[in-house]
Amino acid sequence: MTELAKSFEPAALEAHWGPLWEAKGLYKPTLDSGRESFSIQLPPPNVTGTLHMGHAFNQTIMDSLTRYHRMLGHNTLWVPGTDHAGIATQIVVERQLQAQGLDRHGLGRKNFVARIWEWKQESGNTITGQMRRMGDSVSWDHEYFTMDEKLSKVVTETFVQLFDEGLIYRGNRLVNWDPVLKSAVxxxxxxxxxxxxxxxxxxxxxxxxxxxxxxxxxxxxxxxxxxxxxxxxxxxxxxxxxxxxxxxxxxxxxxxxxxxxxxxxxxxxxxxxxxxxxxxxxxxxxxxxxxxxxxxxxxxxxxxxxxxxxxxxxxxxxxxxxxxxxxxxxxxxxxxxxxxxxxxxxxRTGQIIEPMLTDQWFMAMNKPGQNGRSIAQGAVEAVASGEVKFYPEQWINTYNHWMGNIQDWCISRQLWWGHQIPAWYGEAGQLFVARDEEEARAKATAAGYSGALTRDEDVLDTWYSSALVPFSTLGWPEQTLEQDLFLPSSVLVTGYDIIFFWVARMIMMTKHFTGKVPFKHVYIHGLVRDSQGQKMSKSEGNVLDPVDLIEGVDLDTLVAKSTAGLRRPETAPKVAARVKKEFPEGMPAYGADALRFTMASYATLGRNINFDTKRCEGYRNFCNKLWNATRFVLMNCEGQDNGVERSCGDDLLAQQVSQSHCGVAEGELSLSPADRWITGELQRVEAAVAQGFAEYRLDNVANAAYSFVWDEYCDWYLEIAKVQIAQGDAAQQRATRRTLIRVLETVLRLLHPIAPFITEELWQTVAPVAGRKAADVESYIVSAAYPQAQPERIDPVADAWVASLKTVVGTCRSLRSEMNLSASERVPLLVGGDTRFLSEAAPFLKVLAKLSEVQIINDEAAFNAASRAAPVLVHGEARLALHVEIDVAAETARLSKEITRLTSEIAKAEAKLGNEGFVARAPAAVVAQERQRISDFSSTVTRLRAQLDQLQAG
Structure with a gap:
């Protein structure tokens, strides 16, 4: 028997599964033209930085979608990469040089660029390491850096083509100028x-x-x-x-x-x-x-x-x-x-920008190219035709407004780090744009110039190369199978703050060079703010590091990180005090799954997110709940006859098909209403999850899965299953165990896109018990089939039976509360009237409602006598009461006092409603609330008076 740890401890299993998935090549895309394809481009983070909460949010959405489609059997490619971040990177390295008493001019351009590449090699793995900690299932074989040789060639090729079309030109124009960088920005x-x-x-x-x-x-x-x-x-x-x-x-x-x-x-x-x-x-x-x-x-x-x-x-x-x-x-x-x-x-520098007239390179946005359309026109038509759709749709208006007022794009920067513009000048200013110096020399010779050539020192705007990644990362300009399968990509997941700077430019460039759109859908999500709704900023000291939430961090380190880099250093004590109040013992280790679940639950369309670590704590508790539920199921099913060999083919939940079809002998499986109900509920949640993924509503996916696992499977079915295993015959026990293990196995696959680590850990143990046979190769949940809803498995009769059980349990709990019974106190339930359902449900009621027994009393007089002075509630044609020894005098006093209090509250509410001025001035909702209070209090008083009359009559 496999022994799971007593509690969910994420660190060890995350350290195990992450590297193993990658080593097994499970993230590599299949290249099967006969399958559907799903692909997604990672908005490349700057190589200078580290992932922040916005990245964690964005990447949770992307990875959940990617894992979901991979499990659906699609060709699935998530392309990772980092951006060379021209300005930010140059500033970082220049500051390092200043600390050593050096500057870039002293080094010279060649040595300075070499120095940046050295720094990139040392620091460039920070982001990819964080992505691995998050569990991002990217195809690392496709990882790129925007200054890689392959992508740099595409940058040069597109520049030359656009120049030859007359769509790139050099001119003296007003631009944003940073006098410290001495560059356009x-x-x-x-x-x-x-x-x-x-x-x-x-x-x-x-x-x-x-x-x-x-x-x-x-x-x-x-x-x-x-x-x-x-x-x-x-x-x-x-x-x-x-x-x-x-x-x-x-x-x-x-x-x-x-x-x-x-x-x-x-x-x-x-x-x-x-x-x-x-x-x-x-x-x-x-x-x-x-x-x-x-x-x-x-x-x-x-x-x-x-x-x-x-x-x-x-x-x-x-x-x-x-x-x-x-x-x-x-x-x-x-x-x-x-x-x-x-x-x-x-x-980047904090300097006040000056509008400055300088010679710069520009891309013409509204001038027709060789295809007869301008770059901007092609991008506008792509959205207007529906080739590219926005989610939520209202962001189309923002996109169209910007495109309708678009100006020529200044694409040059006066930096040394970046893609150097492929243009050479003669001694008298003659201009030759070419793919390399040899081609420039050939063009110069053809033009009758034989003098020296000097290359333009400017580099291209970082956004130029990032605008090309939808096709530059898939082998363009060569025709490749990957372009056929993965261009356009399925969806771009990004924040609304870069619709203009990246989204629009990707559409423009990809449409112009490939004739295709770069992506079919654009999912615009909100921005992550702190719990007070403030923008997260290092300068304000309210930034959270996603890895800190995953691994935990001590208080001193958390304070040090929060107070580093403050815009106003004098606020450090205030920031430190806030951190100590919010995290008195430091940041707990929530684990990647809890963080991902939290992020998914926040993923409503377009809304900003006020991030609260208490949500992480709640989903950490959910993971623990799932872990404990699995321990219980394995304890009852592992090594037992679960009837799994009696299933029909690969359908692990084929519980209601004909026995002859499955080869199940008469009496081997006896499914209870609860067994059939939980199977039907599983179909509903599968349908809800599929709809959530289709609509990019990860919040609905997370909430539907959470509610099913916690509320239905754990809180209800597991408790019912305990009774069925303890008291049922062999066929009932076998059916219960099969339902337990197979619903759990399906739930683990259902949850995997959002919570990959814990589901893989548990699935490896649960799947064999559930009857899954290992293939000739090792099997992982990463590539297992995703559950598909089968509405025909929903049984309305079973649903009604469990709904009745829940109602009666709720009634019993209300009675216990009204009588102030402690959770440990077990008393008999008295049942009068129509007792057919309650007789059948009695074993479950005893457990779920904490009863000592269920007494069926068919005689009305006998029921009234037995339930004297106790609250009586009605369920259908049945009457329910808890049999408790009552101190008549004390209960009479309690009921009288409560009736008096409620009568006073009714009088106060009636007085308000009788005041014409109050009714005229108060909001309609307040007036309605007062009327509802009168109705609710009156109903309670009527019931309490009946109890008091019954008590006094006895």
Whole structure:
């Protein structure tokens, strides 16, 4: 007999099964064109980081879907990978160099990149290790890194093709510029948060001396590059001044007064400065009005030589102070007001972003390519046609809004880490885009140029290479079987925060290069927040590490991790106090299964999640409940005749088919209503789980499975089974054992996608007892068949029988509660009236309702006498009472006191409802609640008075 440990301890079994599954190659996809296929791409996390709770949530959903489809027998591929994270990675390594007194310029580009690769080799396994701890069943043979040679070739190939189509070009445009990185950054790397600032009101004198305009600005240093002042065309205050000239303070230049609908007349003075080289909106205005571009900042945000000499070389914020002081000295500063404004900061460096005119590479979004469609058009049509569907559907509106306003994509970055742009320049600026230098030289020769070639130093935006992964990871540009089977993938699971930056771009690029969409479905889930609903952030000290929840961590370590990297170090004591209050003994080890179950239970469509570790504790208890239930089943079934050899083929729950078909001799199996009921309930939960997976409602999957195992199988059927095994004949015992073991075996397969480790551990012992024969090769639950609902196995008669049993047990429990009986006190149940069902159910009632016996009393007078002074409840045509020796005086006093209390509550509620003012002002729900209180209290008083009358009559 196999001995399971007395309690569920996840660490050892997780350490055993995770590596074993991987070593056995159980995650490798089958490549069978005759099967359905399921595939999924992992949103590649940055190689610089570690997995956080958002990753754990996202990956639980993906792995549950993957395991489910693998067990359905589909070709199943989950592609893992990590992103090279150009900016983040370069910053990490540069900081390491600074600590050693070095910098990248001293090393040179080649050595610096080599240094990053060394760091990647040392640190790159952190994320994959965490994924393994979570139990992610990815195909590690397909693991990629976006700077791998194979993927880099695809990056180069697509760039060259797009350039040849005229869809990639180089131009001087306004971009987000980080003056510390000295690079353009994408919108995703910019966080705009409200900060305290000022609004400076500055006089711009009219050139003709007739007056002045007062301009309101939050960035006075950029006024050095002003080319106009602007008013709303319908603003009567300034109509007469449109077309006139003003003198730009501190510079002496004359600039025009123009009119544009962009101006908000209610903001400031209704007059705004126009600086097209340093403001995105001003740039658009400048394009409409044909204004010049005057950039006054260097790439490191210092004042350049186009500004007056007094400010040249000053840092932008030093220059701001001097400009304000000079304006005040010249009497041109009208006033300064405190002002809340949105300040754009680089997510990686924390520096304030400057809109900057620079030469960059762009991808044209709306220009038709060789196929006659623009890249954006193809992506819009893919969603509009239903080729790509969003779950929840409302995210289509967000997608369409962005696509409808899409601008050309700045794809270049001034970094050293990343995919270097495959472009070479001649000495006079001639441009040759090619797959390698040899091809560039050939193109130069063909163009009649024979001089030196210099490669463009810029690299591509990280999002460019990640946009290609749906096909770059499957062998493109070659035609491969994997592309045929797994492109498009089945579903993309991601957060709503990267719909624009990754989801849309994958659709654009994949559709353009392959003619296919990258995925059929996009499942958008919410973001994981802390238990108070706040965004998890290291700078706020409320981040939880999923591995800490799996393995546990002591309090000192937890406090140290929470207080490291705080934005405001002075908050460390407050953060530490919160952690100590919430986790006084540190973080318990919940195990991967409990964490996954928790994450699945949170997976409603689109909603943000307030993560509470108490949910982990609850699912840890569930795992323990399942473990103990398995111990009980094995104790009763292992080594016993369970009737499993009497099954029909592979159908492990064929309990109601004809005996002749199964070859079961008469009387060998005698199925009770409870046996048939639990089998039917299993069919219902199987159907609910299948629907949950189909609708991407992992919360419904988790809740349906949890409710069945805990409420129906453990709390009801196991208790009934104890009676059937103890008191039934051989045929009944055999049927009970078979139902016990086979329902359990099926439940383990049902739960496996969500809780893989515990189900594999238990299944290895349960499956042989349930009659599963080991194949010629080793068998694992990972690749076992997933249960399929068989509605024909639902037996309404058995359902009704168990429903009646539950009702009577509930009635008995109510009687016990009303009579204040302790859980250990066993008393007789008196049954009068129609006793047919209760006679049959008596053995189960004794156990489930904690009764000493069930006394059937057919004579009404005798029943009344025996149940004197006891509460009597009715079930159908039967009357039920508990026979308890009663202190008449004490019970009379208790009942009288309770009647008095309830009568007082009724009077209070009636008084409220009799007050017209209360009824008129109170919410409808409150009024309805008071009416319900009257009804409930009145019913109880009526019942208590009947008991009191009966007691006094005796």
């Amino acid at each position: 994408s919108d995703l790397e910019v966080n705009s948060e409200e900060e305290d600032g000022f609004l400076w009101h500055i006089r711009y004198p009219l050139v003709d001396g007739s007056g002045e305009l007062v301009v309101a600005t939050t960035r006075p240093e950029t006024m050095l590059g002003d080319v106009a002042v602007m008013v709303h065309p319908e603003d009567e205050r300034y109509n007469a001044l449109i077309g006139k000239q003003v003198t730009l303070p501190l510079c002496g230049r004359s600039i025009p007064v123009i009119a544009d609908d962009y101006v908000d007349r209610a903001f400031g003075t209704g007059v705004v400065k126009v600086t097209p080289a340093h403001d995105t909106n001003d740039y658009a205005v400048g394009q409409r009005h044909g204004l010049p571009l005057i950039g006054v900042l260097t790439l490191d945000a210092k004042i350049n030589d186009k500004a007056p000499e007094a400010y040249r070389g000053l840092d932008r914020f030093v220059a701001r102070k001097k400009i304000v002081a000079d304006l005040e000295a010249q009497g041109l500063l009208v006033e300064v007001k405190k002002h809340k404004l949105m300040v754009p900061r680089c997510e």
